[in-house]
Amino acid sequence: MSEKKRILSGMRPTGLLHMGNLHGALLNWVNMQEQYDCFFFIADWHALTSDYENTLLLTDYVRQMMIDWLSAGLSPEKSTLFVQSHIKEHAELFLLLSMITPVPWLERNPTYKDQIVQMANKDLSTFGFLGYPVLQAADIIMYKANGVPVGIDQIPHVEITREIARRFNYLYGEVFPEPDVILTKTPKILGTDRRKMSKSYKNTIYFSDSPDKIRKQVATMITDPQRARKTDPGDPRVCNVFEFHKIYTDQQTVERIEHGCCRAEIGCVECKKIMAESLIEALAPIREKRAFYSDKPELVEEIIMTGSQKARKVAQRTMEEVRSVIKI
Numbered sequence: 001m002s003e004k005k006r007i008l009s010g011m012r013p014t015g016l017l018h019m020g021n022l023h024g025a026l027l028n029w030v031n032m033q034e035q036y037d038c039f040f041f042i043a044d045w046h047a048l049t050s051d052y053e054n055t056l057l058l059t060d061y062v063r064q065m066m067i068d069w070l071s072a073g074l075s076p077e078k079s080t081l082f083v084q085s086h087i088k089e090h091a092e093l094f095l096l097l098s099m100i101t102p103v104p105w106l107e108r109n110p111t112y113k114d115q116i117v118q119m120a121n122k123d124l125s126t127f128g129f130l131g132y133p134v135l136q137a138a139d140i141i142m143y144k145a146n147g148v149p150v151g152i153d154q155i156p157h158v159e160i161t162r163e164i165a166r167r168f169n170y171l172y173g174e175v176f177p178e179p180d181v182i183l184t185k186t187p188k189i190l191g192t193d194r195r196k197m198s199k200s201y202k203n204t205i206y207f208s209d210s211p212d213k214i215r216k217q218v219a220t221m222i223t224d225p226q227r228a229r230k231t232d233p234g235d236p237r238v239c240n241v242f243e244f245h246k247i248y249t250d251q252q253t254v255e256r257i258e259h260g261c262c263r264a265e266i267g268c269v270e271c272k273k274i275m276a277e278s279l280i281e282a283l284a285p286i287r288e289k290r291a292f293y294s295d296k297p298e299l300v301e302e303i304i305m306t307g308s309q310k311a312r313k314v315a316q317r318t319m320e321e322v323r324s325v326i327k328i
Contacts, residue, residue, distance in 0.1 A: 046084070086312070
């Protein structure tokens with residue numbers, strides 16, 4: 001049997017995970033566990049690049065993220081789950097890669113430019129924020145990952161990692177494989193206001209929410225903006241609630257809702273109530289697992305420590321090789 005290819009990805013711990021996170025990355029990771037040698041990490045140092053002023057809740061966010069991961073189906077038996085800051089070798093490789101990375105590569109990063117505009121209320125004129133793609137490259141190539149699962153908007157992140165790995169190999173010898181992009185399919189899940197689901201927009205549905213909270217959030221969802229009254233025909237193709245129905249409601253009911261909406265035979269309030277109950281039922285296993293792990297903080301800490309120890313052994317071997325080729 002051929003050896004599994006290795007993939008690596010991570011998330012910044014900035015609070016509880018929502019449905020956008022679940023469908024945007026987490027469910028894809030869960031499905032990849034059988035096919036790949038998976039390394040998934042909680043990127044707590046990356047959280048400091050934009051939220052360095054308030055670190056009070058960071059430790060709790062790390063623990064809550066691991067609970068969310070385990071609840072959604074990531075398994076410490078199938079994947080290496082770890083915390084970035086527990087592996088000090090990441091900082092060492094980041095330092096060495098920063099010595100060879102041209103500043104213009106970082107300045108032309110489209111995500112850097114976008115976030116400067118989007119987070120104009122924060123002081124992001126720091127070396128850490130400009131240089132976070134170098135830390136990201138260190139995270140990836142440290143484990144000699146063959147691929148990085150990303151959405152299409154994140155391709156530039158992987159490309160700069162490939163460029164940095166290529167430059168290192170040119171200067172010092174072939175050490176790092178250039179990781180491939182593994183494009184992941186994500187359904188069209190928007191926030192309650194039809195914008196991208198984001199904590200900063202306060203338009204989220206968290207998959208750890210209670211049934212009552214889910215009902216309240218779903219009740220606020222914007223549907224077809226052209227449908228002002230129940231007697232007006234609607235267009236399910238432009239309705240975010242209907243996108244949730246296609247994922248979480250049984251096919252027969254979806255067809256009934258689509259037919260009723262187009263002919264003004266079902267109102268948005270009723271449509272939302274049906275969707276909320278479908279979503280609550282679908283998320284019940286995740287809530288049950290979450291309650292289990294929330295009541296066992298020692299088990300969660302043990303999973304974090306075991307995964308981090310496993311990851312660090314790989315990182316230590318990589319850094320021995322890096323130091324050898326650099327002659328340092």
